Amino acid sequence: MDQLIASLHEALPDEAILTDPDVTATYANDMAGFCEAGAPAVVVMPRTVEQVQHVMRTATALRVPVVPQGARTGLSGAANATDGCIVLSFVRMDRILEINPVERIAVVEPGVVNAVLSRAVAEQGLYYPPDPSSWEQCTIGGNIGTGSGGLCCVKYGVTAEYVLGLDVVLADGRLLSTGRRTAKGVAGYDMTRLFVGSEGSLGIVVKATLALKPAPREQLALAAEFPSAAAACEAICEIMARGHAPSLLELMDRTTLRAVNTMANMGLPESTEALLLAAFDTPDPAEDLAAVTAVCKAAGATEVVPAEDTAESELLLQARRLALVALEKVRSATMIDDVCVPRSRLAEMIDGTAAIAERHDLTIGVCAHAGDGNTHPVVCFDPGDADEARRARISFDEIMALGLELGGTITGEHGVGILKKEWLAREIGPVGLELQRGIKKTFDPLDLLNPGKLF
Amino acid sequence: MDQLIASLHEALPDEAILTDPDVTATYANDMAGFCEAGAPAVVVMPRTVEQVQHVMRTATALRVPVVPQGARTGLSGAANATDGCIVLSFVRMDRILEINPVERIAVVEPGVVNAVLSRAVAEQGLYYPPDPSSWEQCTIGGNIGTGSGGLCCVKYGVTAEYVLGLDVVLADGRLLSTGRRTAKGVAGYDMTRLFVGSEGSLGIVVKATLALKPAPREQLALAAEFPSAAAACEAICEIMARGHAPSLLELMDRTTLRAVNTMANMGLPESTEALLLAAFDTPDPAEDLAAVTAVCKAAGATEVVPAEDTAESELLLQARRLALVALEKVRSATMIDDVCVPRSRLAEMIDGTAAIAERHDLTIGVCAHAGDGNTHPVVCFDPGDADEARRARISFDEIMALGLELGGTITGEHGVGILKKEWLAREIGPVGLELQRGIKKTFDPLDLLNPGKLF
Numbered sequence: 020m021d022q023l024i025a026s027l028h029e030a031l032p033d034e035a036i037l038t039d040p041d042v043t044a045t046y047a048n049d050m051a052g053f054c055e056a057g058a059p060a061v062v063v064m065p066r067t068v069e070q071v072q073h074v075m076r077t078a079t080a081l082r083v084p085v086v087p088q089g090a091r092t093g094l095s096g097a098a099n100a101t102d103g104c105i106v107l108s109f110v111r112m113d114r115i116l117e118i119n120p121v122e123r124i125a126v127v128e129p130g131v132v133n134a135v136l137s138r139a140v141a142e143q144g145l146y147y148p149p150d151p152s153s154w155e156q157c158t159i160g161g162n163i164g165t166g167s168g169g170l171c172c173v174k175y176g177v178t179a180e181y182v183l184g185l186d187v188v189l190a191d192g193r194l195l196s197t198g199r200r201t202a203k204g205v206a207g208y209d210m211t212r213l214f215v216g217s218e219g220s221l222g223i224v225v226k227a228t229l230a231l232k233p234a235p236r237e238q239l240a241l242a243a244e245f246p247s248a249a250a251a252c253e254a255i256c257e258i259m260a261r262g263h264a265p266s267l268l269e270l271m272d273r274t275t276l277r278a279v280n281t282m283a284n285m286g287l288p289e290s291t292e293a294l295l296l297a298a299f300d301t302p303d304p305a306e307d308l309a310a311v312t313a314v315c316k317a318a319g320a321t322e323v324v325p326a327e328d329t330a331e332s333e334l335l336l337q338a339r340r341l342a343l344v345a346l347e348k349v350r351s352a353t354m355i356d357d358v359c360v361p362r363s364r365l366a367e368m369i370d371g372t373a374a375i376a377e378r379h380d381l382t383i384g385v386c387a388h389a390g391d392g393n394t395h396p397v398v399c400f401d402p403g404d405a406d407e408a409r410r411a412r413i414s415f416d417e418i419m420a421l422g423l424e425l426g427g428t429i430t431g432e433h434g435v436g437i438l439k440k441e442w443l444a445r446e447i448g449p450v451g452l453e454l455q456r457g458i459k460k461t462f463d464p465l466d467l468l469n470p471g472k473l474f
Numbered sequence: 475m476d477q478l479i480a481s482l483h484e485a486l487p488d489e490a491i492l493t494d495p496d497v498t499a500t501y502a503n504d505m506a507g508f509c510e511a512g513a514p515a516v517v518v519m520p521r522t523v524e525q526v527q528h529v530m531r532t533a534t535a536l537r538v539p540v541v542p543q544g545a546r547t548g549l550s551g552a553a554n555a556t557d558g559c560i561v562l563s564f565v566r567m568d569r570i571l572e573i574n575p576v577e578r579i580a581v582v583e584p585g586v587v588n589a590v591l592s593r594a595v596a597e598q599g600l601y602y603p604p605d606p607s608s609w610e611q612c613t614i615g616g617n618i619g620t621g622s623g624g625l626c627c628v629k630y631g632v633t634a635e636y637v638l639g640l641d642v643v644l645a646d647g648r649l650l651s652t653g654r655r656t657a658k659g660v661a662g663y664d665m666t667r668l669f670v671g672s673e674g675s676l677g678i679v680v681k682a683t684l685a686l687k688p689a690p691r692e693q694l695a696l697a698a699e700f701p702s703a704a705a706a707c708e709a710i711c712e713i714m715a716r717g718h719a720p721s722l723l724e725l726m727d728r729t730t731l732r733a734v735n736t737m738a739n740m741g742l743p744e745s746t747e748a749l750l751l752a753a754f755d756t757p758d759p760a761e762d763l764a765a766v767t768a769v770c771k772a773a774g775a776t777e778v779v780p781a782e783d784t785a786e787s788e789l790l791l792q793a794r795r796l797a798l799v800a801l802e803k804v805r806s807a808t809m810i811d812d813v814c815v816p817r818s819r820l821a822e823m824i825d826g827t828a829a830i831a832e833r834h835d836l837t838i839g840v841c842a843h844a845g846d847g848n849t850h851p852v853v854c855f856d857p858g859d860a861d862e863a864r865r866a867r868i869s870f871d872e873i874m875a876l877g878l879e880l881g882g883t884i885t886g887e888h889g890v891g892i893l894k895k896e897w898l899a900r901e902i903g904p905v906g907l908e909l910q911r912g913i914k915k916t917f918d919p920l921d922l923l924n925p926g927k928l929f
Contacts, residue, residue: 120715121818144717166660177658179667180635195905201814202846203632204883205621205671206890206901207928208910212634212667216660233717260575262599262688302757359656363576391657428659435661446661450650455663457916461909473662 020060023081023105027063030073035111037062046088046108047100052354052402053412054096054437059086059106066111068186068194068225075223076192078105084470087219089130089161092153094355095436097165097218097472107223109160115139116226123231124183124200129160129224136229145231148175151432152343160224166216168432170339173390174266174300175232177432179215186226187214190463200228213458218434219469221462238266239304240332241325243315244291248272248373251293252366254318255389258297258311259362265311267298268390269339272369274376275384275397278345279338287338290321293369295389296339298332339386342397346384349399350407354415358422359393359431371421372396379410383418393431394422416442435473443474475515478536478560482518485528490566492517501543501563502555507809507857508867509551509892514541514561521566523641523649523680530678531647533560539925542674544585544616547608549810550891552620552673552927562678564615570594571681578686579638579655584615584679591684600686603630606887607798615679621671623887625794628845629721629755630687632887634670641681642669645918655683668913673889674924676917693721694759695787696780698770699746703727703828706748707821709773710844713752713766714817720766722753723845724794727824729831730839730852733800734793742793745776748824750844751794753787794841797852801839804854805862809870813877814848814886826876827851834865838873848886849877871897890928898929 027036037043038061047056060083065071078085084104091098100106113130120143127136133154137147150169151157157167163185168177184198198204198211214221245251251270258265271279273292280287287294295315299307308325315323326332347353360368369385372394376383387394396418400411419429419442429435429442444452452474462468482491492498493516502511515538520526533540539559546553555561568585575598582591588609592602605624606612612622618640623632639653653659653666669676700706706725713720726734726749735742742749750770754762763780770778781787802808815823824840827849831838842849851873855866874884874897884890884897899907907929917923 121711122816123714166664168658172658176635177660179660179664180631189905193905195909196903197906199814199883200816201848201882201886202817203623203627203814203843203848203886205632205634205887206883206885206894207898207906208672208676208913209621209634209664209667209670210906210909212664215664217663221663233719256576259578264688359654359658361577361655362657388658393656393658427656428654428661430661431656431658432660439661443662448651450644450648451652451662451665454650454665454916458663458913461912461916 023060023077023083026077026081027061027074031063031065031070035064035066035070043106046106049091049093049096049098051094051096051436051438052352054099056099057102057104059100060103062106062108064108064111068188071188071223071225072192072194074105074107075188075190078467079191079465082465084467086469087223089158090156092157093161093165093436094433095438097434097436099437101471109158118143118145120145122200125229125231127159127227127229129158129227131159133157133159133162140231141234144234146234147181147229147231149178149181159227163215163224163227164218165434166432168388168393170267170269170388173268173388174264179212181230182211182215182227183230184228185211185214185224187222188225189222190465190467195222198228216434218436218472220459220473221468235266235300236302237329238298238300238332239308239326240267240296240298240335241308241312241323242335243295243320244322245293245295245320246290248293248369249366250319251295254295254315254320255365256362257314257318259390261314263307263311264301265297265390266300267296269296270387270389271339271342272385274382275342275346275386278349278384279341282345282348283341285338294338296336342386346397346399349382350401352400352402354398354411356396356398356415356418357430357433358418358427359391360422360425360427362392364425364427365389365392367425368394368421372418375414375417379414381410381414383414391431437472440474478515478532478538481532481536482516482529486518486520486525490519490521490525501561504546504548504551504553506549506551506891506893507807509554511554512557512559514555515558517561517563519563519566523643526643526678526680527647527649529560529562530643530645533922534646534920537920539922541924542678544613545611547612548616548620548891549888550893552889552891554892556926564613573598573600575600577655580684580686582614582682582684584613584682586614588612588614588617595686596689599689601689602636602684602686604633604636614682618670618679618682619673620889621887623843623848625722625724625843628723628843629719634667636685637666637670637682638685639683640666640669640679642677643680644677645920645922650677653683671889673891673927675914675927676923690721690755691757692784693753693755693787694763694781695722695751695753695790696763696767696778697790698750698775699777700748700750700775701745703748703824704821705774706750709750709770709775710820711817712769712773714845718762718766719756720752720845721755722751724751725842725844726794726797727840729837730797730801730841733804733839734796737800737803738796740793749793751791797841801852801854804837805856807855807857809853809866811851811853811870811873812885812888813873813882814846815877815880815882817847819880819882820844820847822880823849823876827873830869830872834869836865836869838869846886892927895929
């Protein structure tokens with residue numbers, strides 16, 4: 020331990036090395052529940068690539084595990100510390116190095132906050148689409164580690180589609196550059212995509228070249244009330260099958276609506292079992308909204324409210340923004356699941372989740388990035404009530420089992436971390452697991468990079 | 475050899491096993507020049523996954539290398555046979571298993587021809603964008619192996635972005651399923667993307683789940699004549715910087731234009747040094763064409779001809795379609811390079827290529843997917859003239875060196891194969907190469923899968 024700290028001091032300034040246990044303890048966790056977390060030996064806050072290389076060389080020499088962290092807004096425990104580890108926090112390595120409208124790229128350090136980047140590129144008429152709910156806090160490095168998504172993914176895709184190239188410090192401190200600055204490139208294996216979603220287990224991202232889109236037009240939204248989740252899901256399938264390209268297509272189930280209604284007094288009728296929000300940033304969004312209104316009515320919507328301007332749109336989307344906050348008021352804690360199913364199975368997923376909630380006598384509200392089939396069942400529970408916490412954990416797992424049964428995946432955008440390790444093995448099977456472990460061993464033979472995560 | 479054939483016969487019908495040397499010799503090559511090719515021991519044409527598994531089990535038991543092949547339209551020698559290998563040809567495993575408009579996916583066998591799939595999904599109002607020039611011949615399996623691009627990539631992206639999940643037979647015959655049927659998913663390392671562009675060196679793709687888009691509107695094109703490549707490239711940069719989303723943005727240099735003019739008598743004036751083709755499939759393409767016309771004129775275009783309807787568009791695009799055929803008439807052979815550079819360096823790439831041609835006294839025409847910075851310098855030469863062939867090979871390499879110097883990649887969409895092995899090492903460097911070899915070893919410890927390709 021003394022040797023570790025002394026070694027780190029050789030190339031890092033004092034202010035970059037935190038050892039006070041009261042301080043380091045605050046870096047033990049991300050935002051996931053039910054995940055063990057150890058006590059870090061030290062928290063290091065590098066500002067340069069060379070400093071990160073020094074940390075990794077030290078870690079390798081002394082066989083100390085390293086846990087990289089961004090804003091610790093993750094929901095799977097992927098950023099949780101292990102006992103005696105070096106926490107490598109990137110919050111100070113947060114420069115935007117380049118924004119280039121001709122190449123439509125940005126080059127950034129990993130600690131840049133998503134919203135900061137989004138605003139900076141918007142000033143130049145550009146758009147960085149991935150927009151996780153935590154976008155005001157979460158970092159691009161964390162987004163790359165987990166393969167984050169968001170609300171706009173239904174039209175614009177996920178983080179993986181926006182990472183062109185990476186600089187990565189390997190376990191032994193060597194620097195690897197992957198990918199490219201160009202729009203296309205197929206030289207060798209796609210190492211860039213291998214790092215995206217690898218949760219810091221293969222190398223430490225220290226620079227990223229990101230693809231940007233032209234700034235979209237302002238979106239116009241509608242809200243549609245349905246008497247059942249099944250009817251809402253029928254509308255969703257029809258919207259997608261007809262070739263519409265919504266920039267947002269979100270669903271809230273009955274439980275979520277009740278919670279939002281209670282908190283914000285939105286005046287939603289009791290008869291509404293599901294609320295669908297759709298938005299378009301097309302040249303003529305009113306035309307798209309009219310077409311979607313017709314689809315919703317044909318599927319049984321009791322009420323469809325299209326916004327006439329951006330301000331009205333924002334009001335309609337307010338309910339979605341409040342969903343998680345409202346559900347968090349139901350009990351003292353929540354666990355947010357992240358099961359993605361084929362669109363055609365969405366109704367079964369939502370109704371099945373309601374059945375799980377009833378069976379375990381729990382409140383589970385479902386918000387979904389419905390256009391992608393990506394559901395976020397929010398399990399509400401009181402961690403002080405041992406039996407309720409146990410039932411919460413069981414229902415969380417049953418939700419994943421249901422997702423797999425419906426042809427889905429255990430994680431659409433939150434990642435595996437610690438929380439879903441057993442479930443990753445179930446989803447990808449023994450052959451997949453063996454190969455993933457082989458890849459891990461190729462990159463990190465001493466198992467120092469975020470050990471104990473993923474598998 | 476006898477043992478190999480006997481073993482194959484255990485699980486494959488006679489008609490699936492070709493051993494006549496005159497026949498097997500015709501499966502030695504893809505369409506790349508300057509690449510060695512060995513004599514296959516046998517060509518196997520499986521129809522089922524189980525048959526592929528049997529082939530791989532046999533190959534592993536007898537330590538025989540396996541070279542997977544699609545339509546052999548590749549341009550890097552990635553499908554070239556090695557001496558004594560099993561060629562595994564997928565041309566008979568060509569069923570479209572599913573087209574699903576709600577999930578916006580297609581599930582296909584690897585031997586499906588790109589154009590066949592494209593037409594089949596179009597019938598259901600859907601769109602499979604990747605459109606390599608060889609789309610009437612090339613197979614989806616080959617497209618996945620090389621990470622193919624095409625003309626529409628400037629708006630719709632490349633093959634990698636459309637592969638959601640794969641079934642892969644591993645070197646030892648085990649079956650691996652990667653990825654998903656869902657729109658999103660981040661469960662574990664992205665094995666799917668690792669296989670895309672891996673040129674059959676990690677496993678044999680036997681089924682693919684592909685993402686589809688809604689069918690686009692018809693596109694409307696314009697042609698713009700420029701007095702220099704630099705002026706055309708200035709227009710390209712400005713078009714992209716202004717946030718336009720062309721569905722096609724192609725450039726032909728002077729040499730290409732001369733060849734097309736000579737062959738098809740297109741009546742292009744001698745003063746035209748570069749021709750830019752732009753198309754839009756937006757709701758109001760005429761509006762976009764008007765804006766791009768203004769950009770082109772400001773950049774110095776001497777003539778801009780916007781099409782007024784689809785038929786006129788097709789006429790304008792004709793010149794691009796004839797480019798390769800016209801260049802092939804210059805000398806008896808061509809070698810097509812595939813260097814992708816940042817858009818802002820495109821003019822330097824084109825002018826630099828012209829200088830290389832002059833220095834080596836060769837004809838080298840450049841067609842480019844200009845919106846992506848992806849150039850295809852076509853080196854024309856007579857293979858019967860040893861010195862000219864030597865100069866062709868040298869200039870081909872100098873073009874790649876120039877691309878790297880300009881911050882580009884040696885291959886935008888054709889892959890590495892045999893042709894660019896040395897250049898891959900130069901592009902990704904020793905650390906990248908070591909890790910890629912490590913990945914290869916994890917998947918294929920006996921080095922049986924398409925050995926000698928990539929690195």
